[in-house]
Amino acid sequence: MALSDPIAQAATGSPRSAGAVAASPRSTSRLLATSAFRVTALVVAAFVVMAGTVVGTLFWRTNAILTRQALEMISQEARGFEAIARAGDIGMLAQSVTERSRTAAVGSALLILVDAGQQKLAGNLARWPDALGPGKPGGTFRYPYALPADEQSTQRVAAGLVIPVGNGARLLVARDIEEQRALIDGVRSMFLWGFGILGLTALAGGLLASRLMLGRVAAITETGATIMSGDLSRRIPLSGSDDEFDHLSGSLNVMLDRIEQLMNGMREVSDNIAHDLKTPLNRLRNRAEAALRDHGDRSSVARALERVIEDADDLIKTFDALLLIARLEASATAASLEPFDLSLLVRDIAELYEPVADQAGHRVALKVPARICVRANRQLIGQAIANLLDNALKYGASAGSIVGVDVLLELIAGPGGVRLSVSDCGGGISSIDRARVMKRFVRLDQSRSRPGTGLGLSLVAAVAKLHGGKVSLEDNRPGLRVEFALPSSAMVSEATAPPIAEP
Amino acid sequence: MRILIIEDDRETSQFLQKALKESGHAADLAHDGEDGLVLARDGGYDLLIVDRMMPRLDGLSVVKALRDDGIRTPVLFLSALGAVDDRVKGLKAGGDDYLTKPYAFTELLARAEALVRRVEPQETQTRYQVGDLILDRLSHRVTRGGEHIPLQPREYRLLEYMMRNAGQVVTRTMLLENVWDYHFDPQTNVIDVHVSRLRGKIDKGFERPLLHTVRGAGYMMRDGVV
Numbered sequence: 079m080a081l082s083d084p085i086a087q088a089a090t091g092s093p094r095s096a097g098a099v100a101a102s103p104r105s106t107s108r109l110l111a112t113s114a115f116r117v118t119a120l121v122v123a124a125f126v127v128m129a130g131t132v133v134g135t136l137f138w139r140t141n142a143i144l145t146r147q148a149l150e151m152i153s154q155e156a157r158g159f160e161a162i163a164r165a166g167d168i169g170m171l172a173q174s175v176t177e178r179s180r181t182a183a184v185g186s187a188l189l190i191l192v193d194a195g196q197q198k199l200a201g202n203l204a205r206w207p208d209a210l211g212p213g214k215p216g217g218t219f220r221y222p223y224a225l226p227a228d229e230q231s232t233q234r235v236a237a238g239l240v241i242p243v244g245n246g247a248r249l250l251v252a253r254d255i256e257e258q259r260a261l262i263d264g265v266r267s268m269f270l271w272g273f274g275i276l277g278l279t280a281l282a283g284g285l286l287a288s289r290l291m292l293g294r295v296a297a298i299t300e301t302g303a304t305i306m307s308g309d310l311s312r313r314i315p316l317s318g319s320d321d322e323f324d325h326l327s328g329s330l331n332v333m334l335d336r337i338e339q340l341m342n343g344m345r346e347v348s349d350n351i352a353h354d355l356k357t358p359l360n361r362l363r364n365r366a367e368a369a370l371r372d373h374g375d376r377s378s379v380a381r382a383l384e385r386v387i388e389d390a391d392d393l394i395k396t397f398d399a400l401l402l403i404a405r406l407e408a409s410a411t412a413a414s415l416e417p418f419d420l421s422l423l424v425r426d427i428a429e430l431y432e433p434v435a436d437q438a439g440h441r442v443a444l445k446v447p448a449r450i451c452v453r454a455n456r457q458l459i460g461q462a463i464a465n466l467l468d469n470a471l472k473y474g475a476s477a478g479s480i481v482g483v484d485v486l487l488e489l490i491a492g493p494g495g496v497r498l499s500v501s502d503c504g505g506g507i508s509s510i511d512r513a514r515v516m517k518r519f520v521r522l523d524q525s526r527s528r529p530g531t532g533l534g535l536s537l538v539a540a541v542a543k544l545h546g547g548k549v550s551l552e553d554n555r556p557g558l559r560v561e562f563a564l565p566s567s568a569m570v571s572e573a574t575a576p577p578i579a580e581p
Numbered sequence: 582m583r584i585l586i587i588e589d590d591r592e593t594s595q596f597l598q599k600a601l602k603e604s605g606h607a608a609d610l611a612h613d614g615e616d617g618l619v620l621a622r623d624g625g626y627d628l629l630i631v632d633r634m635m636p637r638l639d640g641l642s643v644v645k646a647l648r649d650d651g652i653r654t655p656v657l658f659l660s661a662l663g664a665v666d667d668r669v670k671g672l673k674a675g676g677d678d679y680l681t682k683p684y685a686f687t688e689l690l691a692r693a694e695a696l697v698r699r700v701e702p703q704e705t706q707t708r709y710q711v712g713d714l715i716l717d718r719l720s721h722r723v724t725r726g727g728e729h730i731p732l733q734p735r736e737y738r739l740l741e742y743m744m745r746n747a748g749q750v751v752t753r754t755m756l757l758e759n760v761w762d763y764h765f766d767p768q769t770n771v772i773d774v775h776v777s778r779l780r781g782k783i784d785k786g787f788e789r790p791l792l793h794t795v796r797g798a799g800y801m802m803r804d805g806v807v
Binding site: 384387390391394395398399414426429430431433434437455457458460461464465468471472534 | 665666669681683685735761763764765766767768769771774775778797
């Protein structure tokens with residue numbers, strides 16, 4: 079199991095190693111591990127912290143204001159009694175306490191006057207609260223609150239100030255703050271509930287969102303796994319919503335198209351190589367076998383062996399060309415570039431082929447201006463020109479054309495680079511076949527019977543590509559026009575190109 | 582001539598040794614670069630045939646070391662690496678010629694003989710003669726039996742190369758490389774046509790042919806039968 083493919087496993091989602099029981103925890107942990115969920119959780123946490131800070135501050139401030147208000151009212155009340163107490167008559171104080179106790183609204187004035195022995199002298203509180211022991215200047219305490227009609231009493235919260243009134247007697251001036259406390263408590267629990275629900279909802283939303291996204295991602299991963307297992311024709315399904323996932327899937331699909339195309343190209347090439355190398359190998363083998371059976375006649379054996387060597391030489395040629403094309407296509411830059419006179423090279427190669435053309439009754443014409451110099455690989459460019467000229471003479475030249483020229487070699491240098499065109503007036507190549515003939519081993523039916531490897535144009539194209547140029551085929555009406563173009567970056571001034579040293 | 586073959590593939594080197602012996606040459610074998618270097622240093626060979634890729638010391642390093650020691654014995658590289666740049670590297674390292682595997686033995690033999698002859702003082706000759714055919718390198722005039730034969734510049738160079746190697750086989754690739762300076766395959770047998778044209782000028786109308794075709798190998802300039 080340790081060797082199992084993690085991607086395939088993730089794609090199918092089957093917890094093969096954990097067993098069925100683990101299915102739910104596993105998928106949950108997978109959900110929790112998604113980036114979407116993590117982002118949601120982080121945002122929710124940040125929101126809760128920020129909102130908590132704001133609401134907490136608000137809550138704290140409101141509480142403080144309400145408390146201050148209550149304290150103010152208490153101290154106002156207290157100041158009145160203090161004035162009476164300062165007059166010195168405790169009896170009058172007790173009387174006014176009793177008076178106030180009677181008239182005050184319920185809870186707005188809670189009063190109790192005690193003497194030094196803690197005995198109640200006056201007030202509406204039954205006894206001095208325990209919470210406010212001797213020496214305490216004031217504070218909150220609980221007191222039994224009974225509505226007149228109600229037998230049962232409840233404990234309510236009050237806040238008050240203690241006023242010493244001389245001779246150890248003390249007066250407590252207090253006020254019911256139960257309402258305020260209740261309000262604060264209510265607000266607090268409301269906020270707590272609110273945050274709780276909000277946070278949970280946000281998390282649930284995040285989970286849902288990530289589950290949805292996970293579904294889309296899983297589809298992509300699954301397709302990837304299928305493709306990796308060998309089915310290159312699979313594509314990622316689109317949801318049709320034209321969202322980011324569709325865009326991603328779309329561009330991945332385009333990439334897959336391109337890869338499939340390349341793979342098919344490779345397969346075609348290897349099929350071709352297999353066919354075009356195996357066929358002559360088989361022929362060679364047959365010949366050798368036939369010679370072996372043909373015992374006795376020495377001269378016929380010798381002849382057969384000579385044919386075998388010829389076949390082997392042809393194979394070597396094909397092989398060399400294939401290797402050269404592969405090397406050219408694999409290398410990004412052309413090594414060993416040298417400046418040389420392209421005009422001279424074109425003339426030279428034309429001269430090399432001139433007797434062959436002459437023998438076949440063809441005329442090769444040149445339109446080559448002097449001293450067009452390039453920086454390139456002279457041998458490769460030479461090979462390319464030779465291939466083009468050889469092709470034109472083999473397949474394109476029809477003797478006795480009207481203008482008297484069968485093959486025209488034209489070299490043009492312009493700001494866009496150098497163009498060498500080889501035009502013939504033979505049968506030409508139909509527009510459908512033009513793209514095809516550049517490929518390896520493609521030989522058109524009319525040329526199959528003639529000698530050749532089927533690699534000539536592929537090699538020319540590879541040489542052009544290596545130098546940053548390109549090869550194009552055009553209709554010459556009649557005939558074919560092949561243009562071999564090198565970019566202007568390959569051109570050099572004639573001063574830097576030495577004249578080719580004649581051997 | 583005495584030849585040292587430095588090649589790690591035993592079958593190839595033994596085949597070469599046998600074939601060279603049959604052609605009248607003596608050949609020694611070394612199966613890796615270090616042995617080859619030791620033998621080449623004190624062997625007094627006329628030619629070294631060196632494989633590019635070998636264990637212990639590769640062919641390029643062997644030849645570089647020899648050239649650093651001032652040993653000028655001609656070197657013919659054999660290599661499976663055939664790209665243009667590999668050839669340039671081989672020649673830069675001090676090799677004198679470069680042959681790509683697989684090769685025909687006739688090609689190897691012709692090149693080996695041409696290399697050895699190159700170090701002989703023939704280079705300084707101002708006049709080549711084969712039979713009654715005379716090539717004057719100073720005046721660039723070619724005559725046969727005293728009669729002037731007008732030649733195109735390329736035909737002159739072709740004849741000059743063949744006469745310099747008179748009595749030896751020159752192959753088509755040797756001509757393409759040395760007369761045209763091309764190291765690629767021209768697809769068609771263009772060289773044959775050039776040679777037959779030259780033959781038409783120097784041999785036509787004369788009783789004794791001087792330019793001979795050697796079957797399965799190439800051509801030879803020689804006064805007499807091949």
